[in-house]
Amino acid sequence: MVEHRDDFGSKLGMWLFLVTEILLFGGLFIAYSYMRARYPVEFHHAGAELNATLGVTNTFILLTSSLSMALGIVAMQRGQELWSRILVGCTVLLGLVFLCIKGVEWAAKFHHGLYPDSARILTLPQGERIFYGLYFSMTGLHGLHVIAGMGVLSVMLVMMLRGRIHPGHYTLLENGGLYWHLVDVIWIFLLPLFYLAA
């Protein structure tokens, strides 16, 4: 087929894809709001159990990563390819830090016997079980998106090194950035819903 390049078109496609991602989480947000209206007290109690410090730290990490991503694209626009690579690399690393902190948090919960269907969880009031069910599903799904985002950005890095993404043609990098910002935005909603629910 003819090589046909349409930067606006590929960004439009990316935005449409982001819409589907938002709606994917939208289903979970519906479930959350319904369950929270049904079990307000239990959500309050269970929310107090979460480690808000770790949650807030992770928020800062993700926000910083979004900043470095945005700067990486600006650097590319200005033709500073080396800076762009470094900044995108930082973004991936910050994603990794986020995942590590998340891992520590989940491990602590598991250690306390708090995981879906565990003996301890089944002794909790129903509303708290649902809270943890949603907590693990939503942060877990978000974690998968972080991993996917890191994967995408790593591919971008390789493409930058091979010269397939360069200051003359970097729509892919912008699309990768859009995806990363989406992952960030979803977390911004998760933080108050779970960590600040108490």
Next chain:
Amino acid sequence: MNSSTTSAGMGFLADEGPRRGLMAWLTSTDHKRIGILYLWSMLAFFMVGVGVGVLMRLVQLDTFHHLVTARTYNALFTVHGVIMIFLFVVPGLPAVFGNFFLPILIGAKDVAFPRLNLASWYFYIAGAILALLSLFTGGGAPDTGWTFYAPFSLQTGTNVTLAVFAAFVLGFSSMLTGINFITTIHRLRAPGMSWFRMPLFCWSLYSTSWIQILATPVLAITLILVMLERLFGIGIFDPTKGGDPLLYQHLFWIYSHPAVYIMILPAMGAISEIMPTFSRKPIFGYTAIAFSSMSIAGVGSLVWAHHMFTSGMSEFANMVFSLLTMIVAIPSAIKVFNWVSTLYKGSIDVQPPLFYALTFIFLFCIGGLTGVMQGALSINVHVHDTYFIVGHFHYVMFGGTGFAFFAALLYWFPKMFGRMYSKKLIIAAWFPLFVGFNMLYFGMLVLGMQGMPRRYYEHLPMFHAGHQVVTVGSWLLALGLVIYLVALIWAARKGPRAEGNPWGGVTLEWTLPSPPITENFEEIPVIDHGPYEFRKGGQHG
């Protein structure tokens, strides 16, 4: 295909690119080849679904009742539903005719993302393979019905997890197609091809794609939650853990009602192409049809809970959803009136595509009107979960989308394959199809009114006669399908060569040779008039 001897003038069909034979098909990003890949794979799954359906009907006869156990019967109706919905009607017309004709109709050389387009087909095949695997692995074929209702879908020992994952992958495929089409329509229209110069099939694909994008993710997350529930027991749909199965129903239908419009809108679009061509007359009420597609997409997203009138929702919610359901019937009716008005004072040429399109209108009217009946709360309470629903649904999905698919295939077949089928054979197939169809599904409407519940393995003696009529109908229908398909498969291989414009159509695809060349257009056309102007004597006068 045997290319060397007969490849002259076979356009894209003869252009294999760097690879040969089957690999040329499996690696091509040409939207036309992808459309044909979809066509054959979908027809194969469709025939499997038909086979399962015929078997289900057979079991309702005394003689063959013990052919399968009650459990297998549950698996049969689940598999029939999953195959027909997710592998045939949802991808349906967009995947085959949308892929093949959308770029041509708007004067483009391909879709916006050709490689993503091929990837969508692979997702489709992967989903299909997973669905087939789910029948033979784990706890055996799922027995929940295609709706996977909680809490039963959480408890059953059958392989629901894999089946649900298959549906998830298929949903992904359909979503990617939606993204591709919207971008294509926004970005790749030929110069002068303004929105209101687009053929109506493009409008219907545009509204369908929006539903695919807006509704499918909700299904995806619902299915993910079912999988999480079965694997880890998170409890959200499980009433014993404080969850709510009604939440499942809401989330499921938020997708699955709009999905009905994913299935029917492109069908309506294809009919809107066929009617003017065989009436030799512009379509009546172009803008009304275009906007009714969009309003069906809009209002259709707000009616999902009419599947749940007996689930114990509040009376008020029932009333609201009943009203909205009535409202969504209006744009559908507008289309029917416009198609019929297009025929008025036209010079009608009854060729096979029109014959099948008229059948579509007739069957779709029965399907639509029975739908309005169920929208009324007082009737719904009585016919809920009976054969009436099954009959109604098949009138819309099979009589509607199915027949529109057959009509569209007959209309575009000469363009796609460069060969013509035997019109006599196709008309001969119509008789068993039509008679069998109505025996089968009108019989179901009657049985449902009498109180026969759906998905039951056994039935009371009072329903005996009805079941016999219905089952005989299923044989006739299957016979008609076989004749239809044999006629087309034979034609695709050996049929006489078709001319560029066998029907005298005026939309862009008829300006091209049959089959079109790989690039579609030697030169991108410049459009200076609407899509259905017959008097000017062709598109590029």
